[in-house]
Amino acid sequence: MSGDTHRHFHDELSQVKVRLLTMSGEAEAALGLAVEAVLERDRAKARRVIEGDGVIDTMEVEIEEMCINLLALQQPMARDLRMLTSALKIASDLERVGDHAVNIAQSAERLLDSRPITPEPELVVMARLSREMLSDALEAFIRGDAVAGRDVCRRDDKVDALHRSMFRILLTHMMEDPHIIGAGMELFLVSRNLERVADLATNIGEDVVFLVEGKSIKHQAEVQTPASAAVPE
8 A cells, every 4th residue: 555545545544543533432322211211111211212223233334344344455464454354343233332331221021011130230230240341442442452362252151150140040039939930031131132242242352452463362262361371360
């Protein structure tokens, strides 16, 4: 690339990052609002999440078009190529986060017609951890920080453990009182969607490592840097 073309290309890459950050903010906000709808039994908040999902879908399409245009016109190599392919995958993951927020909002609406049941504290913690993982994963991508990407991946185990705990607790409650089976199943679905959001944040963390180091860490038994291997967490 010539000097001007190279500068233009990296300006366009910066715009892709900005759009990803904006999309991430929308997805995180939708997720937070959906969880609030569940905890507060608020139909209006649930409706806002469901009706606002089109905004996130539109952002995914815009980012895809930006990335495909840059791939076709500039034919980037090495890290720039990894940046664009990672951005495409991250946009898809963020769109799926929006879908999970909608699923949670729909559960919130159905819970309004069920016998009241107090959500478990684990659900609140899962929601907080999932949103933090998502935010930290995007920040790691923007900074090109593989260490932070790996850290996000390691935190997924805690959300998985909370999801399993939610299942056991809700199952016990439903066995003790069959009248709350419907509400208990909805809360389990909320927990499942939050667990999936954490998985998507983990995907982004893995993409960050691929971007920075050019290697895939997907499907590995553990995710740790050589320096952290000798130091127990």
